[in-house]
Each structure stands twice: as structure tokens, then as C-alpha cells.
Amino acid sequence: MEKVTGRKLILGIQHVLAMFGATVLVPALTGLNTSITLFCAGIGTLLFHLVTKRKVPVFLGSSFAFMGGIMAVLGKSRAGDSDYIEKLAAVKGALIVAGLVYVVFALIIKLVGYEKVNKVLPPIVTGPVIIVIGLRLSGSAINNAFYVDGTFDMKAVFVTVCVLLTVVLVSIFAKGIFNLMPILFAIIVGYVISYFMGFCDFSSVGSASFFSFMDKSIMEQLTCMPVFRADAVLAIAPIALVTMVEHVGDITTNSAVTGQNFMVDPGVHRTLLGDGLATALAGLLGGPANTTYGENTGVLAVTKNYDPSIIRIAAFFAILLGIFGKVGAVITSIPGPVIGGISIVLYGMISSVGVRILVNERLNFGNSRNLMIAAIVLVLGIGCDSIPVTGTVTISGLALAAVVGIVLALVLPEGEDSVLKD
Numbered sequence: 001m002e003k004v005t006g007r008k009l010i011l012g013i014q015h016v017l018a019m020f021g022a023t024v025l026v027p028a029l030t031g032l033n034t035s036i037t038l039f040c041a042g043i044g045t046l047l048f049h050l051v052t053k054r055k056v057p058v059f060l061g062s063s064f065a066f067m068g069g070i071m072a073v074l075g076k077s078r079a080g081d082s083d084y085i086e087k088l089a090a091v092k093g094a095l096i097v098a099g100l101v102y103v104v105f106a107l108i109i110k111l112v113g114y115e116k117v118n119k120v121l122p123p124i125v126t127g128p129v130i131i132v133i134g135l136r137l138s139g140s141a142i143n144n145a146f147y148v149d150g151t152f153d154m155k156a157v158f159v160t161v162c163v164l165l166t167v168v169l170v171s172i173f174a175k176g177i178f179n180l181m182p183i184l185f186a187i188i189v190g191y192v193i194s195y196f197m198g199f200c201d202f203s204s205v206g207s208a209s210f211f212s213f214m215d216k217s218i219m220e221q222l223t224c225m226p227v228f229r230a231d232a233v234l235a236i237a238p239i240a241l242v243t244m245v246e247h248v249g250d251i252t253t254n255s256a257v258t259g260q261n262f263m264v265d266p267g268v269h270r271t272l273l274g275d276g277l278a279t280a281l282a283g284l285l286g287g288p289a290n291t292t293y294g295e296n297t298g299v300l301a302v303t304k305n306y307d308p309s310i311i312r313i314a315a316f317f318a319i320l321l322g323i324f325g326k327v328g329a330v331i332t333s334i335p336g337p338v339i340g341g342i343s344i345v346l347y348g349m350i351s352s353v354g355v356r357i358l359v360n361e362r363l364n365f366g367n368s369r370n371l372m373i374a375a376i377v378l379v380l381g382i383g384c385d386s387i388p389v390t391g392t393v394t395i396s397g398l399a400l401a402a403v404v405g406i407v408l409a410l411v412l413p414e415g416e417d418s419v420l421k422d
Contacts, residue, residue: 011305012313014183016321018295018346019061019314020331021339026062026288030070031078032091033221033286035212037062039322040287044278045315048290049308051274053266057300057308058254059315060278063291065243065399066098069236070288079217085224088286092226094236095283101240102247102276110269121248124418125405127357128374130253132381132398133246133294134351141347145340148199155197156337163190163341171302182302183342190338199335208329212322221286240279243291245402247275250292256353257297258306298346301353362420369412377405 019041027037044060052058073091077084109116145160146152166189170182178185194200209215213222248263251271255262262271271292278290296314300306321327358374365371381401 008307008310008313010181010184011303011307011310012317014181014303015059015296015299015311015314016317017187017331017334018183018299018342019059019293019318020321021334022064022293022295023061023318026064026067030067030288031074031076031084032070032088032288033079033218035218035322035325036221036285037282037287037322038318040278040282040285041290042315042318042320042322043285044282044287044290045318046312047278047281048271048274049312049315051277052262052270054308054312055260055266056251056254056262056271057258057296057306057311058251058271059293059296059311060275060290061293061295062287063243063279063289065246065291066095066236066239066289069094069239072235073232079221085220086227088221089224089227090229090232091236092224092283092286093228094232095289096226096280097228097233097237098240098289099276099278099280099283101237102244102272102279105244106269106273106276109272110267114264114267114269120406120410121252122409123357123361124363124370124373125377125402125409126249126252127354127361127363128377129249129381129398129402129405130256130354130357131351132354132378132401133249133253134298134347134349134354135382136398137294137343137347137350141340141343143340144336145344146337148336153337156199156340159190159193159197159199159335159337160341160344162193163187163338164344166190167302167342167345183299183345186342187334187338190341191334194335194338199337200333202333204333205326205329208325210324210326212325224286226284239289240276243289243399244272245399247272247292249398249402250294250297253294253350253353254292254297254300256357257301260306294350295343295346297353298349301349302345364417364420367415367418369415370418373405373408373412376408377401380404 023037023041024034027034041061048058048060070091074087077087146157148156163186166186167182170185212218248268251262251268282290363370381397384397384400386397387395387400
């Protein structure tokens with residue numbers, strides 16, 4: 001049994017606050033249930049840790065990549081509509097298949113060996129891809145930080161600046177345990193200032209159910225059986241082929257942040273398996289697909305605390321938030337400028353890790369091959385939102401950039417001057 005201390009609980013809460021906004025946004029946009037989503041994120045994270053020998057400090061939250069496919073199947077149908085459960089059952093079946101796609105590729109990687117994966121993901125590809133992961137998220141951070149209902153707001157800017165200053169000052173000057181909690185302190189400070197600025201809205205707290213799963217509609221969604229409908233499977237399951245590339249990028253980022261090679265131990269085949277099983281479980285229960293979360297990797301980079309047990313504590317909190325609707329509603333009420341200020345730091349830290357990989361590997365950017373690969377990956381990854389493949393399947397700019405980077409690294413010859421010499 002792991003010893004749970006007050007310090008670990010506080011650090012776990014930080015991770016919950018970091019992942020919460022993005023995780024609940026997916027069900028809000030697609031029509032899935034928020035409480036089920038949070039429950040699935042927590043259970044899925046615990047399952048991932050079990051599969052990966054409890055070694056990888058990763059939190060699994062809602063995947064944005066699957067949103068287009070889910071919305072294509074659900075359409076405008078929402079809970080309470082006559083056809084909602086029928087369409088939800090089809091989404092469930094398709095997400096289970098998507099999870100099994102991960103499982104199949106995890107088995108293939110186990111059989112062919114990690115070396116084959118490592119060969120196609122050299123630092124000149126992984127570094128820029130990690131930079132892209134952070135920068136692609138930066139737009140949402142700025143929108144939350146400086147805008148209110150789409151309009152630039154100086155009061156929001158003031159809140160954001162206070163949040164950023166709190167993170168910086170606590171990270172640099174705080175001592176002992178307080179040095180590990182810059183995110184939590186920043187959210188508290190930002191929340192208090194936002195209250196006096198008029199940004200806080202507690203209406204959702206009053207309307208939320210105390211026990212989410214006492215709601216008849218939620219129980220109906222939880223218990224309906226999956227249906228494996230061909231059109232739904234074709235709309236959703238192929239997206240897993242794209243998100244697996246993103247998964248490898250996230251695990252590489254996590255490895256770089258912590259200084260441990262999780263691609264080797266416990267192995268990328270195990271991380272893929274854990275992600276796939278968590279996605280299949282979420283599908284079975286009625287939540288969106290799970291994926292590794294960059295927000296939580298950002299918290300690792302800021303706090304420099306890489307204890308996986310803290311992520312598991314965060315997973316238990318996510319489960320409780322799914323069960324106790326009132327508590328989840330309180331976190332939902334955290335104002336946008338506070339979330340935006342925190343996100344600026346977290347997303348920036350992810351991109352900085354990508355830069356660190358390039359520096360640590362001493363890659364020479366006077367070398368044309370290195371320069372071309374990095375340039376193309378950065379522009380495709382940041383500038384391209386998504387490329388439609390079919391009416392319901394799209395490839396994200398990140399996945400496109402990663403694939404192009406891999407191909408270029410394999411095709412273009414590596415010169416003797418590609419790495420700086422002492």
C-alpha cells in the first residue's frame with residue numbers, strides 16, 4: 001500500500017485542476033456526459049498505471065482528436081432525446097474498437113521491438129514535435145487569458161498577470177513543500193481576484209446534483225449496451241491510427257521531462273496498451289476516448305515532482321468529481337482568465353522541453369537536413385489545424401507533422417556534421 005500524505009494530496013489536486021478544463025470540454029461539445037467522462041478519466045488513469053507497472057506519471061483525459069467522429073455519430077442528439085441512447089450505443093461500440101486498435105499495435109511493437117520504434121523517432125523529429133504539442137495549445141491559453149466572451153478584456157489581463165506572477169514567484173522563491181505547489185497557489189490567488197472582478201459564476205454549483213449517478217439519465221447512459229455499427233466504427237475507430245502517433249510524442253515528452261526513458265521501461269508497447277484499454281473502458285461506460293494529457297506533463301515540468309503515485313491520487317479525485325456533482329461544479333466555476341494564466345505556463349513548459357531535447361542532443365542547425373526537418377515539422381504542426389480524410393475522419397496537424405518528420409528523417413541522408421562536436 002502506498003502511503004498517502006497531506007503533501008501528496010495537495011500535489012494530486014494540482015493535477016486535477018490542470019486537466020479539468022480540457023477534460024470536461026470534450027463532453028460539453030460532443031453531447032456526452034461530464035460526470036461519466038470524469039469517472040472514466042480517473043478509472044482509465046488507474047488502469048493505465050496498472051498496465052505500465054505504476055512507473056509512468058501520466059494522466060489520461062478526454063481526447064479532442066475523436067470529437068469529430070463522435071459528433072458525426074451523435075449529430076445534434078443530446079441526453080433526453082428519443083434517439084440519443086441508440087446513437088450513444090453506436091459510439092460506445094466504435095470507441096471499444098478504437099481501443100482495440102491500440103491493443104493490436106501494442107502487440108506488434110512488443111513483437112518487433114522498441115528499437116524499430118526508436119529508429120523512426122530520432123531527436124530531430126521528437127524535439128520539434130514536442131515543441132508543436134505545446135504551441136498548438138497556446139491559442140486556447142491566450143483566448144482564456146485575455147478574452148471574455150470573445151472580447152479583449154483588461155480585467156481578464158490583470159487576473160492573468162496576477163496568476164502568472166504567482167506561479168513565477170512561488171516557483172523561484174518559495175521553500176520546502178510550498179515550492180511544489182505554484183499551480184495551486186496561483187489558482188487560489190486568481191480565484192480570489194476574479195471574485196472581486198466579477199468573473200465568478202456559481203450558478204452551476206446550485207443546479208448540480210449531489211450524487212451524479214443517482215440521476216436516471218446518467219444511469220441509462222452508463223448501462224446501455226454497446227452496438228457495433230459499421231458506419232460508426234468507420235467514423236471513429238480509424239482515428240486511433242492518428243492518435244497513436246500523438247501518444248508516442250506525449251510519452252517521449254514525459255520521458256524528457258522526468259529524465260527517464262519510458263519508451264524502454266516499462267516500454268511504449270505497455271503505454272499504448274494502457275491507453276487503448278482505458279479508451280475501450282471509457283467506450284464501454286459512455287465516456288470519450290482517453291489520451292495522455294500535456295497539461296499534466298506541464299505540471300510535472302513546473303513542480304519537478306515525478307512521483308507516479310501523485311497522478312494516481314489525482315485519478316481518485318477525478319473519480320470523486322464524477323460521483324459528487326457539486327464538487328465538480330465548484331471546479332467548473334474557476335474563471336477563464338485563471339485557467340488561461342495557468343495554461344500559458346503549462347503549455348510553454350511543454351514546448352521548452354522540446355527545445356531542451358534539441359540542445360541536449362547537440363543537434364547542429366547549420367546542417368541543412370536538420371534545418372529542413374525541423375522547419376517543415378514546426379510549420380505543418382502549428383499552422384495546420386486538421387486535414388480531412390473522409391467526411392468524418394481527419395488527421396490533426398500534429399499527427400501530419402509527425403508522419404512527415406518521420407518520413408524525412410528516414411529518407412534524407414544524415415551527414416557527419418548533423419551533431420555538434422566538442
